[in-house]
Amino acid sequence: MRRKIPSTAALVAFESAARHQSFTKAAEELALTQSAVCRQIAALEAFLGVELFRRTRRGVRLTEEGLSYGRRIAAQLDAVERDTLAVMGQQGSTSLELAVVPTFATQWLLPRLKDFQRLHPEVTVNLTNRTRPFLFADTEFDAALYFGDADWPGTAADFLMRENPVPVCSPELIAPQYTLNAREIAALPLLQQTTRPYAWRQWFGSLGLQIEGDMRGPRYELFSMLAQAAMHGMGVALIPPLLIQRELAEGRLIVPLQHAYLSDKAYYLIVPERKAESAALRAFRDWLLEQAQAYRREHGLE
Known part of the structure; x- marks a missing residue:
């Protein structure tokens, strides 16, 4: 027609x-x-x-x-x-189109991606931000780096790692103190992450506390936004250390209470069944799983 x-x-x-x-x-x-x-x-x-x-x-x-x-x-x-x-x-090379959660891709994946390029120079990896599930049939994506659960119909999921968020804030927010207890943290503005609406409730609950208003506070979709808000003294944020290593090392963010909890959801590599036989994708998957296992072992997240 x-x-x-x-x-x-x-x-x-x-x-x-x-x-x-x-x-x-x-x-x-x-x-x-x-x-x-x-x-x-x-x-x-x-x-x-x-x-x-x-x-x-x-x-x-x-x-x-x-x-x-x-x-x-x-x-x-x-x-x-x-x-x-x-x-x-492309000019004869193979490309992979990956949908990624942005801060994890920027802070964890990209610093390691040069190693994959060294091992597989024939494969080009393209990254596009996607923070929520979607239908692979409606896109050109070959796979997705996703945070959530593995229940994504028509796909295979490989576990990468769970999050271990800790409370962080600007040192000026609590100066002259450097540490706080959980109830003192609860009295400060709690910065919320849009895709993890129960994060503070779970964190307080892991300490045996029930805090009224633990879901109140401004919401941000990306961890990079949360980190910026925290650095500007707008409140306390729950962020996995792997996403803010530079900010912590430079002292722009501090951890007022060294307590983390392992979230019930995790980062996964999601591959649609129709792409499972791709040689380039298999090479990327094998490399990514090795990197994730090494990271979990190094940081005690096994």
Whole structure:
């Protein structure tokens, strides 16, 4: 069946004209004549049966339909360009597309990834942030580094490590003290992590405490946001040490009470069943599991 898709040239001309709100500037950008841009857009309007621009004495303005269509077309053209550049950049190599939870990927995976590249120079690993589950069938991802449980239909999950969060804050927040007990911590603003809403309740519970208001406080989706808020004295955050090693080493964050608890959820490598036979993915999986096992052993997380 023939697809109902207008010409790419017309879409490119329209996207440029919509972005600039000018046929003249679009023509300059695309190295075309203004009349050529006008013809492309007129052909697109005829194809759609919709007026995309309103012509006035002062120039052109997008109609409501043109504004809506322009936003969607811009996103689609960006995606086509990214995919094209990715194919051009492979040049015979194999690439892996990984969805990753951002702070874990930045602080733990990336410092180690050079070792994988040394062992497998033929494999390019691309990382994209995803903090929540998704359907692999709707994406181009080969695997995901995910925090949660292993119950992800149609996939195989490999355990990497559990989290061991500790309370951290700016030294100025509690100066001149350097340590606090759990109830003193509970009296401070508790910074919350969006994807771990019960973290403080679990941490206090591991000390045998029930604290009223343990789920109150500003919420942040990323640990990097939590760390920044804590460093700016906005409160106390629960963060796994592996994600803030530099901040702790430099004294920008301190641990007022050395008590951690092992979370009931964990980091996993999630691989869809349809990708299980990929040689590049198997090599990455084997390397990643070795790295995670070494880290667990070194930090007593076995």
